[in-house]
Amino acid sequence: MLSIDKVFHASVVLKNIVRDTAIVPTEGITEDCQLFLKPENLQKTGSFKLRGSGYKISMLSDEEKQRGVIACSAGNHAQGVALAATKSGVNSIICLPDSAPISKIEATKRYGAQVCLVEGVYDDAYNRALELKEERGYTFVHPFDDEDVIAGQGTIGLEIVQEMNDVDAVIVPIGGGGLISGVAFAIKSMNPNIKVYGVQAAGAPSMFNSVHEGSIGCLESVSTIADGIAVKQPGEHTFSLVQKYVDDIALVTEDEIAAAILTLIEKQKMVAEGAGAVSVAAAMFNKFPIAGKRVVSLISGGNIDVTILSRVIERGLMKSGRSSSLVIELIDKPGQLQTVSRIIADCGGNVTSVQYERAGEIESINGCYLKLGMETRNYDHVRMIASALTDNGFKLIETK
Structure with missing residues (x-):
């Protein structure tokens, strides 16, 4: 026993x-x-x-x-x-x-x-x-x-x-x-x-x-x-x-x-x-x-x-929240990626991957999807970056 x-x-x-x-x-x-x-x-x-x-x-x-x-x-x-x-x-x-x-x-x-x-x-x-x-x-x-x-x-x-x-x-x-x-x-x-x-x-x-x-x-x-x-x-x-x-x-x-x-x-x-x-x-x-x-x-x-x-x-x-991604719908014209990257960098984030896609049901005929992988501190940091992008006129489709 x-x-x-x-x-x-x-x-x-x-x-x-x-x-x-x-x-x-x-x-x-x-x-x-x-x-x-x-x-x-x-x-x-x-x-x-x-x-x-x-x-x-x-x-x-x-x-x-x-x-x-x-x-x-x-x-x-x-x-x-x-x-x-x-x-x-x-x-x-x-x-x-x-x-x-x-x-x-x-x-x-x-x-x-x-x-x-x-x-x-x-x-x-x-x-x-x-x-x-x-x-x-x-x-x-x-x-x-x-x-x-x-x-x-x-x-x-x-x-x-x-x-x-x-x-x-x-x-x-x-x-x-x-x-x-x-x-x-x-x-x-x-x-x-x-x-x-x-x-x-x-x-x-x-x-x-x-x-x-x-x-x-x-x-x-x-x-x-x-x-x-x-x-x-x-x-x-x-x-x-x-x-x-x-x-x-x-x-x-x-x-x-x-x-x-x-x-x-x-x-x-x-x-x-x-x-x-x-x-x-x-x-x-x-x-x-x-x-x-x-x-x-x-x-x-x-x-x-x-x-x-x-x-x-x-x-x-x-x-x-240390690894995250954003999907942004934007107009396909020079300088867009540079602007997005600058906003993320100013917020202290680091872009680790970029995926560009034109296909799909996009509102503008000149539109595209931009999917970015990022290194971030936590979920609060992800929300801060998303808010900064939105404030600068970018349309976020997905954040995770």
Whole structure:
């Protein structure tokens, strides 16, 4: 059974396995609260997953360790199990769909695991892992719905309270619920007055829906850049613990997640994956009543796919008003672009792209459309530029 003694035991066991991730203060991310970060993206393997798998493997009997462990994951859990098993001298096999990124396959191998590629998708890999478990007697390390795994994740909650005993609220990402279950249980056991809030991506609201409906449900599909929390169905243990110990759950959009990733890079020089940034997105976009409070956002991981990072940054720039565009209808005559550019420059904006188009239903036969991409400070700045153009007689068709 999960108990606070078990979580304390896990913290002792994990001393030689995990890295200390001290709480970091922030400036300029939120205006209404004092925001701090618990940077598990700086953990070994780049996420908190090492804690739960490390404790789970440490609790196996000598016979179970001799037989080895098996897991199924296309991401952080795979690497956590691989490293935890290697540190304990235990053989590990990770089943991955053959569509998994090469970088994740190679990272899992580097941590010492044997990789079993399975044709198909995640569910096929999961089923194969269960087959191998039965055939060869491996111990299956579940990514979230296991009390030892939950206790290991709960050590984060202990560390937050021990390091910052005046914290008012903690915001935690939710996928299957293992992380928030452990963190909320530990925090509420030590200080029930601390609020624990959970965050899911709007494109994968499995725990959010289940809690609001009062029973575990399964989503037909999930779609989010926060792939680390893209879980269709929460676990039985985690659902029960979240119901009992978590104060509220909110959803964040893809644009809000992208804006949080960008803000962490710019303001904190910190790289977070989508799943890790949702807790910051919730604080930035006022998802919880935290005004005037001392708040810790848990950054659960930093293993973002670099191939999509530029797209995420672009969305974050657009969401924050740092990247914007205008469509202007004007008379096609010399000097128009120069005048428009001067007005934008005088307002402190920077033109980054120009697109000219004559086609379309334009009022004047000599008319054209001018689409400009701009670097701007924020949405107030965009509005100021638009107002200046309008005051100078230009007709704006679109601003975004």
